[in-house]
Amino acid sequence: MIVGTAKIYLYANWVHSLKEKRMVVKSIIGKSKHRFNVSIAEVENQDYHQSIVIGIACVTNTARMANSIIQNVVDFIEENTEAMIENVETEIL
Template structure:
């Protein structure tokens, strides 16, 4: 069993309240869940309205497939959000 994980750090400078942030995060999570078979959630900085940290995990039979799925999700998020990506941590266990 191979587990692929990623933590994506986003910065949304136009967000001015936690309510706005929640709308952005829910939209990203819903789109990714609909398109890919991964677990995804906001994992850090939940009290800071311009900082978004999203965690992603997938389980696979091969390292190559896990890396491909995680990279596809990261690319999808990059292409479908106005937030700036500050950092991406990808790990395969």
């Protein structure tokens, strides 16, 4: 069993309230969960309205597949939001 995890750090400079941020985060999480069947949630900086940190986890049988799933989710998020991806930390266990 291989577990792939990632933290995606996003910056949304147009967001001016936690309510706006919540709308962006809910959209990203809902679309990604539905499309890729991964566990995904906002994991850090929940009180800062322009900083978004999303955690992703997947379970598979090969490290190559875990890397592929995580990369596909990151690419999907990058294409479907105006927030800028600042950093991605990936770990395969």
